[in-house]
Amino acid sequence: VQTIPMRTNNIGGRDMTVNEEFDIRDWLNRAFRAEKKAQALQMLVQQRRENATGLVRVSEGNDKGKSDTSKNGTENSLIQLVDVEEKFQKCKVEAERVTEEIFNAISSLNDDELEAVLINRYLNFMTIEDTAEFMGYGVTTIKRKIKEAISKMDRNGLVWSSNDVV
Numbered sequence: 001v002q003t004i005p006m007r008t009n010n011i012g013g014r015d016m017t018v019n020e021e022f023d024i025r026d027w028l029n030r031a032f033r034a035e036k037k038a039q040a041l042q043m044l045v046q047q048r049r050e051n052a053t054g055l056v057r058v059s060e061g062n063d064k065g066k067s068d069t070s071k072n073g074t075e076n077s078l079i080q081l082v083d084v085e086e087k088f089q090k091c092k093v094e095a096e097r098v099t100e101e102i103f104n105a106i107s108s109l110n111d112d113e114l115e116a117v118l119i120n121r122y123l124n125f126m127t128i129e130d131t132a133e134f135m136g137y138g139v140t141t142i143k144r145k146i147k148e149a150i151s152k153m154d155r156n157g158l159v160w161s162s163n164d165v166v
Helices: 017-029 030-061 066-108 111-124 126-135 139-152
Strands: 008-011 015-016
Touching: 008 066, 017 030, 017 066, 017 111, 017 139, 030 066, 030 111, 066 111, 111 126, 111 139, 126 139
Parallel strands: none
Antiparallel strands: 008 015
């Protein structure tokens, strides 16, 4: 049986498999995903709040013939609002925790330029093009600096949660 060697990238004198590089990029992108989830939940909170507020106004303005079902509808809307608000708050706290974790890992590079590239890319959520323009480099240089920074990150030293791909 012949085994096929895993393709490696030699960056900064360190061999890193493509899978290792992919795993680290995925780990760094957790802040982006957490932020997007928090934004989606925030929008859902707003929708539920508007829905509940509308039902309360209709319910309060129509005392004649008020049925238990309209009371139950308002009550259910308020319960759903509280539930989504709690989920949003938990998600926001988790997003802050993930951001802090990623920031600490980036800071451990001890290279201001590489740290700035990764912070702009993975914590400020800039595109590669925007990062290049902001930092006064070409796109190719930013891509190279991202690869260099990732190669300096120790995959085993990163904190992997049960939701992360390992």
